[in-house]
Amino acid sequence: MALTRAEQRRQTEDRILAAARRLFADNGYDRTTIRAVAAAAGADPGLVMRYFGSKDELFARVAEVPSDGPVSGSPEEVAELLLAALDGKLRGDLSGTLAMLRSMLTHPDAGQEMRAAISGQQRQVAAALPADDALLRAGLIGALTLGTIIGRDLLGLDGVRDADVADIVRVLRPAVHAIARPPG
Amino acid sequence: MALTRAEQRRQTEDRILAAARRLFADNGYDRTTIRAVAAAAGADPGLVMRYFGSKDELFARVAEVPSDGPVSGSPEEVAELLLAALDGKLRGDLSGTLAMLRSMLTHPDAGQEMRAAISGQQRQVAAALPADDALLRAGLIGALTLGTIIGRDLLGLDGVRDADVADIVRVLRPAVHAIARPPG
């Protein structure tokens, strides 16, 4: 079963991308080297450069910022939408997202991109909340989401790391509603 | 006003420590170089090594993990204690803590130390919560705290970065209570 050149190339690219995703997610941007990615993919460092241009471009290819759909409705509905989105994130394959999360505090571009992504979601949520501190409330829901994923997947907190996703969402539900619903 | 040798040395050490705190907090462990710390402190790189031994030891000297007092009481009381602790953290000088937070996702030792610190607090909180998922609940309160500080001080989220500490705590209060108080 001889491979065509195009097939061969795509296979190698995929191996490099998979290795990069895993290493960036495990070690962050700075501690991940082109040489290590190449070795993990069974390829040559020079090849990685030729295919992806630079370390930054490779990182941009695999570090995904989670983009949620639009949200609207009553505060209660918005809260449920956000909880459903969190549920999905906690269940899905996070390796691309973890690469971004792991690097966002030390790699300026990653931090900027993550900040922008949260801001987008935040503004939509704020628009649906009838409170004058709506932006603060939306931001704190984002912070709760962020902290939960970091605590579970990056720090591995006891009691969170091995918890069922359903349990996490169940415990968080009243909290998200409490932030979304202004007092009164 | 001639300085004694001891005074001179302590002044230089302090300048180095202050510069290291700021640079580690701003840029994280990997992107902070001994040379940059020395330059910011108006000192020589070799001197930094002589006084603090290694980059890791210097980091350990300035990267503080926030240690809260013991907590106990009813779930409501515990929630209030945690909110008061968060209030204090958000008001105080965080530069040492930010150095730790900024680096915890990419520097293994920092991550380990932060994880251990949260675990300690977490176990105390869990012991006070009458629920079989108490550890999960305690961990998620920790995640909320973590996310809030990261969102405000490290990512600078809109609506959170410039919010009054009192407002942040006010919005978070019902959420923390909701997680601490088991349903029923």
Next chain:
DNA sequence: CACATCGGTCAACGGCTGTAGACTGAACGG
């Protein structure tokens, strides 16, 4: 079959890093 293309390999570059050690000169203690 001859030639161009392109996946893959290799060696090297310049730069930056943490760290070590020799050195200078002024503040100390006897």
Next chain:
DNA sequence: CCGTTCAGTCTACAGCCGTTGACCGATGTG
């Protein structure tokens, strides 16, 4: 006043990094 201590400086090493460009050999194409 002499010898020691020690803050501070300078230079250098060894290693790792991202990136580059020359090279090889098999696959494509006319």
